[in-house]
Amino acid sequence: MVNLNQIGMVSRQNTLNETSYNDKTIAAMKKFRGSHAWKGTQTQRQTKLKTLNKELAKANNIKIPKLKFQMLDGTDSGHSSYNQYEHGITLRGRISVVTYLHEFAHAMGHYNEEIARHWSIGLFKQIFPISFSKLVPINDNRMYIRREHR
Numbered sequence: 001m002v003n004l005n006q007i008g009m010v011s012r013q014n015t016l017n018e019t020s021y022n023d024k025t026i027a028a029m030k031k032f033r034g035s036h037a038w039k040g041t042q043t044q045r046q047t048k049l050k051t052l053n054k055e056l057a058k059a060n061n062i063k064i065p066k067l068k069f070q071m072l073d074g075t076d077s078g079h080s081s082y083n084q085y086e087h088g089i090t091l092r093g094r095i096s097v098v099t100y101l102h103e104f105a106h107a108m109g110h111y112n113e114e115i116a117r118h119w120s121i122g123l124f125k126q127i128f129p130i131s132f133s134k135l136v137p138i139n140d141n142r143m144y145i146r147r148e149h150r
């Protein structure tokens, strides 16, 4: 079930508002959106995300994080992670754009979970408002939201 109140609370508490994303970040996200981010085979989707990963790294002046995919069995993406020592993002379970952005926020140096959530959810909301409205909050201390299973 979609709990709009909780989604609204996330955005009201968002300390990193829309203006905190630089133009190149927005441009990279719009290009990713234009590539029909969710369409294609697993391999095609991974390639699109790798392109986004490179462009977001450039846009935010960080070294390109390694991007790996493991155990994409269609389950929850909550076991995805960022490893600071490898500067590597590993997406697990399924390819989730919100989860990817969350781990990318860690790669940018936002190690605080709240800040990483706000950065990723705020950016996702700005670029994919319709998909954002279909997200539902969860409370497993990792992510506030996931896509609703229909």
Ligand SMILES: [Zn+2]
Residues within 6 Å of the ligand: 102, 106, 113, 116, 142
């Ligand atoms: Zn995190």
